[in-house]
Amino acid sequence: MNKILTFATCALLAVGINSCCNKNSCEKNQSGTSCLEVIKNRTSIRQYTDQPVEKEKIDQLLRAGLAAPSAMNKQPWKIVALTNKEKIKELADSTGKPPIAKSTLTIIVCGDMTKTSGNADDLWWSEDCGAVTENVLLAATAQGLGAVWCGTWPDPNRYNKARQVLGLPENLVPYSMIAIGYPGENPTPKDKFTEDNIIRIE
Numbered sequence: 001m002n003k004i005l006t007f008a009t010c011a012l013l014a015v016g017i018n019s020c021c022n023k024n025s026c027e028k029n030q031s032g033t034s035c036l037e038v039i040k041n042r043t044s045i046r047q048y049t050d051q052p053v054e055k056e057k058i059d060q061l062l063r064a065g066l067a068a069p070s071a072m073n074k075q076p077w078k079i080v081a082l083t084n085k086e087k088i089k090e091l092a093d094s095t096g097k098p099p100i101a102k103s104t105l106t107i108i109v110c111g112d113m114t115k116t117s118g119n120a121d122d123l124w125w126s127e128d129c130g131a132v133t134e135n136v137l138l139a140a141t142a143q144g145l146g147a148v149w150c151g152t153w154p155d156p157n158r159y160n161k162a163r164q165v166l167g168l169p170e171n172l173v174p175y176s177m178i179a180i181g182y183p184g185e186n187p188t189p190k191d192k193f194t195e196d197n198i199i200r201i202e
């Protein structure tokens with residue numbers, strides 16, 4: 001009886017440890033791609049096919065965005081998921097960003113000024129929104145989508161126009177627009193590694 005119990009406990013532990021490792025490690029996701037590979041494979045994609053992005057994939061993009069770190073965990077953001085073709089076109093025209101016009105999904109990462117300290121020089125929210133933006137770009141790559149960061153912040157002309165087209169309240173500042181879709185081009189990721197940009201203090 002003891003032997004059976006010991007075997008059962010070991011088997012359960014093995015399953016537990018295995019699933020725990022899978023959950024916590026950064027090795028392989030379901031599609032067999034490691035996060036380091038995703039980071040290296042990410043590159044700006046500006047041409048897309050007409051194939052719409054599935055709701056499940058959009059949800060994963062939004063979850064990845066909302067998982068970003070933020071100063072004092074204020075999460076000073078709102079994310080807009082835009083799939084309406086006319087609005088996408090209007091947004092592209094008013095902000096002068098051609099990749100947006102070609103996208104089937106545009107995600108707009110907005111800073112929520114009601115969640116910042118309220119001091120005009122408190123720009124931590126923009127750091128936070130940058131982290132959200134990069135998370136969305138990586139999640140797009142991981143799901144076989146193409147995406148490009150189109151900057152709005154800190155250009156008031158661009159973020160005011162985006163806010164107006166989207167009908168957002170004054171407290172939301174469109175920080176970035178991410179054009180997303182199934183890739184219509186296949187550029188090689190740039191190799192940006194250079195020791196010139198590194199200072200090693202050992």
Ligand SMILES: Cc1cc2nc3c(=O)[nH]c(=O)nc-3n(C[C@H](O)[C@H](O)[C@H](O)COP(=O)(O)O)c2cc1C
Nearest residue numbers: 042043044045046097099148149150151152189190
């Ligand atoms: C803050 C920011 C703003 C950007 N704005 C634009 C943009 O308006 N239009 C565009 O086509 N690409 C834009 N990009 C993408 C960059 O051009 C691109 O990341 C850069 O050329 C490096 O290429 P890679 O993304 O393929 O590594 C932006 C990137 C960042 C980080």
